[in-house]
């Protein structure tokens with residue numbers, strides 16, 4: 001497999017891995033983001049919290065290069081993601097980013113193991129190699145004996161674990177996870193968070209984690225809170 005990443009392996013720790021400044025994004029008349037700024041550092045696990053509708057998912061989509069902001073900048077290393085042509089952006093998303101969406105985005109026709117194997121196949125792995133590695137990742141996230149189920153046959157929690165395995169299988173530099181434990185009971189949620197945090201720490205992967213759950217946020221190195229489309233300044237709690 002090729003690694004076309006432009007991000008150095010031995011980072012200058014004073015420069016953020018990913019930085020968003022002054023993001024604004026409207027959906028029709030709704031201002032989902034206005035003036036949101038946030039930094040994610042190399043290997044950092046950052047929790048993003050905030051009320052429903054405060055703009056968390058929109059922020060994640062802008063940082064991951066899925067949605068272009070109307071205003072502001074998103075800088076990854078020294079690359080302006082918000083200005084990158086679509087072809088280079090999708091290549092960079094494939095090599096450097098793993099995403100777990102809030103509402104499952106597994107491919108309904110593919111089994112669990114084939115969903116997880118897909119990013120490896122796209123990166124040039126053989127089918128046998130991709131399926132073997134996919135199986136290891138499913139095991140790590142506690143999806144055992146369900147490798148051949150299709151998303152429609154899985155519970156919400158199983159589907160979310162398969163999504164996490166798919167996001168991590170290629171060894172991304174950044175994982176974006178939108179409510180990864182939202183559909184799980186607290187024990188299963190804890191197991192998934194432990195697996196995610198352990199994997200991220202082991203490989204130096206940075207994680208941007210959206211959650212409503214204070215117990216989940218406690219796994220993070222740092223937490224930022226969104227309110228009305230902007231980050232609440234430090235020290236302001238009420």
Ligand SMILES: Nc1ncnc2c1ncn2[C@@H]1O[C@H](COP(=O)(O)OP(=O)(O)OP(=O)(O)O)[C@@H](O)[C@H]1O
Pocket residue numbers: 027028030031032050051052053054055056057058059102
């Ligand atoms: N595609 C869309 N079309 C129209 N409005 C949208 C769209 N996506 C988001 N919004 C609106 O933008 C605002 C921010 O939405 P966003 O999904 O970012 O919030 P959130 O903090 O992730 O909420 P939740 O915790 O419920 O997932 C909300 O008012 C929402 O209704």
Ligand SMILES: [Mg+2]
Pocket residue numbers: 056057058102178
């Ligand atoms: Mg959301």
